[in-house]
Amino acid sequence: MRDTILFKYVLSLGDDALISAQRLAQWAYKAPFLEEDIALSNISLDLFGRANFLLEYAAELKGENTTADDLAFKRDERKFTNLLMCEHPNGNFADTIVCRFFLDAYDKLFFYTLSKSRDKQLASIAAKAIKETTYHYRHSSNWVIRLGDGTEGSHRKVQEAINNLWTFTGEFFKMTQTDIVMMKKKVGVDRKALKIEWDKTINDVCKEATLRIPENSFMTTGGREGIHTEHLGHLLSDMQYLQRAYPDATW
Amino acid sequence: MEDRKERAFQDKIDAELKIEPKDWMPEKYRRHLIRQISQHAHSEIIGMQPEGNWITRAPSLRAKMVLIAKVQDEAGHGLYLYSATETLGITRNELITQLQTGKAKYSNIFNYPTLTWADVGAIGWLVDGAAIVNQQSLRRTSYGPYSRAMIRICKEESFHHRQGYEIMSKMALGTTEQQEMAQDALDRWWWPSLMMFGPHDSDSAHTSNAMQWKIKRETNDDLRQVFVDRAVKQAELIGLTIPDSELKWNPKNKNYDFGKIDWNEFWEVVNGNGFCNKERINNHVKAHEEGKWVRDAAIAYTEKNKNGARA
Numbered sequence: 367m368r369d370t371i372l373f374k375y376v377l378s379l380g381d382d383a384l385i386s387a388q389r390l391a392q393w394a395y396k397a398p399f400l401e402e403d404i405a406l407s408n409i410s411l412d413l414f415g416r417a418n419f420l421l422e423y424a425a426e427l428k429g430e431n432t433t434a435d436d437l438a439f440k441r442d443e444r445k446f447t448n449l450l451m452c453e454h455p456n457g458n459f460a461d462t463i464v465c466r467f468f469l470d471a472y473d474k475l476f477f478y479t480l481s482k483s484r485d486k487q488l489a490s491i492a493a494k495a496i497k498e499t500t501y502h503y504r505h506s507s508n509w510v511i512r513l514g515d516g517t518e519g520s521h522r523k524v525q526e527a528i529n530n531l532w533t534f535t536g537e538f539f540k541m542t543q544t545d546i547v548m549m550k551k552k553v554g555v556d557r558k559a560l561k562i563e564w565d566k567t568i569n570d571v572c573k574e575a576t577l578r579i580p581e582n583s584f585m586t587t588g589g590r591e592g593i594h595t596e597h598l599g600h601l602l603s604d605m606q607y608l609q610r611a612y613p614d615a616t617w
Numbered sequence: 618m619e620d621r622k623e624r625a626f627q628d629k630i631d632a633e634l635k636i637e638p639k640d641w642m643p644e645k646y647r648r649h650l651i652r653q654i655s656q657h658a659h660s661e662i663i664g665m666q667p668e669g670n671w672i673t674r675a676p677s678l679r680a681k682m683v684l685i686a687k688v689q690d691e692a693g694h695g696l697y698l699y700s701a702t703e704t705l706g707i708t709r710n711e712l713i714t715q716l717q718t719g720k721a722k723y724s725n726i727f728n729y730p731t732l733t734w735a736d737v738g739a740i741g742w743l744v745d746g747a748a749i750v751n752q753q754s755l756r757r758t759s760y761g762p763y764s765r766a767m768i769r770i771c772k773e774e775s776f777h778h779r780q781g782y783e784i785m786s787k788m789a790l791g792t793t794e795q796q797e798m799a800q801d802a803l804d805r806w807w808w809p810s811l812m813m814f815g816p817h818d819s820d821s822a823h824t825s826n827a828m829q830w831k832i833k834r835e836t837n838d839d840l841r842q843v844f845v846d847r848a849v850k851q852a853e854l855i856g857l858t859i860p861d862s863e864l865k866w867n868p869k870n871k872n873y874d875f876g877k878i879d880w881n882e883f884w885e886v887v888n889g890n891g892f893c894n895k896e897r898i899n900n901h902v903k904a905h906e907e908g909k910w911v912r913d914a915a916i917a918y919t920e921k922n923k924n925g926a927r928a
């Protein structure tokens with residue numbers, strides 16, 4: 367392997383995109399209305415595209431004829447290092463929107479910084495991601511505002527979603543050993559430094575949406591170390607089924 | 618008066634001019650179009666389900682992206698066709714109610730289940746393939762908005778067809794298990810695909826007016842023949858066998874003769890006794906009902922924020 371640390375770094379970003387995309391894809395034909403069906407699959411497609419670029423790069427770093435599909439379909443859950451927020455089940459529309467809102471606001475900041483990476487390949491993947499996340503963020507933040515300031519029922523649902531999902535946001539800013547090495551090499555992002563700006567964005571939108579940020583500050587972490595919620599295993603067994611059942615086949 | 622209008626209308630059609638939403642049209646023409654275009658729209662929408670059933674299990678990143686994009690295209694087709702229907706003076710909500718109450722139909726083919734990944738290939742190859750034959754013909758339909766919708770949709774359908782055929786050929790040339798899945802999918806989807814063109818013209822209640830008004834440009838049987846001739850060659854090319862012992866090249870007509878279609882099965886499914894009829898509609902109703910609070914919230918928000926005024 368050419369560079370283990372860089373491989374781990376790229377892989378974790380690929381996992382974020384892949385698992386998020388797979389979750390959103392579960393909305394197919396079940397959205398609240400047709401235009402929203404199209405919007406959610408658009409976002410899912412963008413994220414699969416991003417996952418594909420990142421996992422191809424990770425596969426190249428790993429060598430040994432590894433492919434992006436090997437990484438996506440033939441790893442077990444302990445080997446996945448996505449952020450826990452990405453794997454959270456879709457729940458109702460408010461749950462999905464809040465989940466995306468937290469992640470989109472984060473991705474916007476993260477990929478902006480990553481686009482300045484010394485690693486050319488990462489920088490160019492990040493540059494493409496910036497354009498997409500701008501649209502994704504507009505989509506999710508607009509919905510947070512509409513649901514928060516819509517009806518009593520929608521306000522309650524979106525507030526509940528925020529309360530339930532808040533615990534998974536701490537992990538966004540937690541620097542792992544890999545992060546620290548990559549940051550020092552000016553390849554990776556100082557995730558901790560994104561927090562002030564992220565907090566501000568979330569506060570502004572929630573204020574407009576008449577929503578409250580929870581006071582409870584206990585944060586659930588572990589995704590980057592391969593410690594996951596029980597939901598990930600089910601997502602993977604569904605996603606990986608054909609590749610696992612017919613290992614000799616190409617599709 | 619009415620007579621003169623009707624003659625002018627028919628003259629226009631005979632001169633191959635398009636009828637536009639603001640033009641006068643006989644009530645029967647309008648009703649025929651609402652029925653046909655909305656049925657077409659509902660088919661796009663319900664058709665998202667059998668394929669959507671495989672999105673999370675698609676076996677490669679590429680296959681996943683291709684399938685999501687396809688299902689998304691179908692949603693777009695549905696949207697586009699609902700808009701075309703709305704030009705005839707009916708709302709999307711009314712159309713959705715008609716679908717959910719069974720008053721409006723959708724293509725029978727989507728009442729069959731997708732059991733293996735090869736079914737996704739078979740749908741693209743055969744179902745989109747059949748749809749293309751039909752829609753290519755409908756590009757010349759007399760109603761302007763419908764014709765334009767068909768022109769736009771046809772382009773995307775040929776992608777779907779190619780991608781479906783690609784899945785089938787990969788599997789037909791793959792491992793023994795994949796080959797079995799491919800042949801099995803063809804066995805199950807072949808006859809329902811032929812039924813997609815509708816009953817023989819001699820048995821079809823709507824054909825005569827529709828031909829005179831040039832809503833329909835070719836007969837069901839002619840279109841079915843075009844489809845069969847294309848598909849037989851494509852099946853041969855990848856070593857799959859069409860499940861019809863009477864299928865034979867007819868040198869005189871220069872086309873393939875094929876066996877009898879089981880119209881009993883067709884009418885059973887039309888009348889609600891297909892494998893998935895209830896499930897398809899229940900899924901649609903469920904998503905629609907679960908989305909109600911979201912739609913209500915969006916409306917409430919827009920109301921509150923009209924003209925910058927706050928409630």
Ligand SMILES: [Fe+2]
Nearest residue numbers: 661690691694
């Ligand atoms: Fe379509």
Ligand SMILES: [Fe+2]
Nearest residue numbers: 691745774777
């Ligand atoms: Fe299609």
